[in-house]
Every structure is written in C-alpha cells, then in structure tokens.
Amino acid sequence: MVLLFGVAVAFMVASTASGQKATFAKRIGAIVVDVQGDFTEWKKGSLAVPGTDRAFIEKVTDATKQLKKAGFILFATQDWHPGEHISFHTSHPGKKPFEVITVHNRTQALWPPHGVQGTENARILVDNNLFLAIVQKGRDKRFDSYSGFQDHEGQETEMDSILKHNGIEKVVVYGIATDYCVRATAIDAAHAGYKVIVIEELCRGVASDTSMKALEEIKKAGVIILDKLDIDKIKKL
Ligand code: VGL
Ligand code: ZN
Numbered sequence: 001m002v003l004l005f006g007v008a009v010a011f012m013v014a015s016t017a018s019g020q021k022a023t024f025a026k027r028i029g030a031i032v033v034d035v036q037g038d039f040t041e042w043k044k045g046s047l048a049v050p051g052t053d054r055a056f057i058e059k060v061t062d063a064t065k066q067l068k069k070a071g072f073i074l075f076a077t078q079d080w081h082p083g084e085h086i087s088f089h090t091s092h093p094g095k096k097p098f099e100v101i102t103v104h105n106r107t108q109a110l111w112p113p114h115g116v117q118g119t120e121n122a123r124i125l126v127d128n129n130l131f132l133a134i135v136q137k138g139r140d141k142r143f144d145s146y147s148g149f150q151d152h153e154g155q156e157t158e159m160d161s162i163l164k165h166n167g168i169e170k171v172v173v174y175g176i177a178t179d180y181c182v183r184a185t186a187i188d189a190a191h192a193g194y195k196v197i198v199i200e201e202l203c204r205g206v207a208s209d210t211s212m213k214a215l216e217e218i219k220k221a222g223v224i225i226l227d228k229l230d231i232d233k234i235k236k237l
Helices: 054-069 159-165 178-191 208-220 231-236
Strands: 010-015 021-026 028-033 073-079 100-103 106-109 133-137 170-176 195-204 224-226
Touching: 028 054, 028 178, 054 073, 054 170, 054 195, 073 159, 073 178, 133 159, 170 178, 178 195, 178 208, 195 208, 208 224
Parallel strands: 028 073, 028 170, 073 133, 170 195, 195 224
Antiparallel strands: 010 021, 100 106
C-alpha cells in the first residue's frame, strides 16, 4: 500500500502505547547542504567553489527530484549570516579573505562575505518547494556554523528534532562544501546516531587537499561514501 505511493522503504513493526502492533514505513531523509548562489561559479558567488557551474547545480537538482520521487524526505541547509558575521574578513579590519585567526580560543577561517541574509546569492538554487524544511545556520553573528546540526559553540539547530519527528534514521547528505559544511553536517549526523550516506559526485569542495582529508574524516565517523547516487543501494543499506 505504502509502496504504491512511492515511499522509499523498509518496514518496521512497533508497538503503540495501547500494545497494538502498527506498521510504519521507515522513511529515508536527505540533507542538501548550502546549494546557494554565493558558493557557485554559476552565480559568480563571492565564495564560489570550484566545479559548481550550472551543469553541476542541474545535476544536484535532478538527483534531488529523483530522491523526492522515490519517497525520500528532503531537507536543506542554508548559510544565513548577518552582515557583520564573525566569519567575514570584513568584520576584522586589516584581515584578508582566507586568513585564519583565533577567536573565542578557536581557529576561525575568514571568508569573503557570503550567505548574507536576504541577498540574491543567499537563495537556495534547488526548488525550495521540494524541501519539507530548510534549516538556516550561522544566524548568530558571534559564531560560525558549518554543521546543519549545531554552531561552533554547540548551540543546536532544529535539524535533529525535525529528523526525529519525521521518524528518519537514515540520511543522504550532499552539496557544498565537501571540506566545510558537508563534512561537519555528515559527521554530526553520524554522531547523532543516523546512518549517513554521502554522495561524492554531488559534492564540491573549496580545495582538493582539504576535501580529500574531509572525505577520510567523514568515513572514519562511520559514514558510507558512494561515488554516485544509487537509490536502490541506499534503500538496502
Ligand atoms: C561554508 C565556509 C563558510 C560551506 C559556509 O557552506 O561549506 N563554507 N560558510
Ligand atoms: Zn558561512
């Protein structure tokens, strides 16, 4: 019955409070990380990541629509910074983009201003209506937030509770950037107890050395890395 509606799934039998058996479809989630104009070459973004031309974004969009058709529950993250965000080099007089400084006893990479709330290039380039929810991060100007789950101070977003609310135990993660927000989101998802699958060809990184290292760290956290999107394989994992 549920399969007729195209929901991607294994089944689970659980006991309700009254002791009756109920069958639930285990739904699989997907988190599309920071596919925003500022991170793309296509939109001449301020922090354009190599390999993010229009064809790449179309591939990500296609994959996202395929997952939707297959019954996956889709979420996105959106880097959403105030204009004076701590991660912007412009918030630190004399500092240049990509310099690394220490703030709050922690290293902070300084970026060109990006993902500024309400600007054209902060928009998500994949049809927003595909997503059940868009989780914004980096809203507090005092702290950076690469992960869709928590900022660098450990302040949690609503991601974990939304996934739990939807009964999701397995999530597919892809987007931009492999070495920053994809890395942090995938690792946090694994640490939070989800089965996590990263699709390498749907990710792009700021630099190749840090992206390779990030993929190793992601793997070490227990995440499965697939080079291509393979929906049947994901369902069986
Ligand atoms: C990101 C650097 C700064 C990302 C966000 O989306 O990976 N990277 N803010
Ligand atoms: Zn950012």
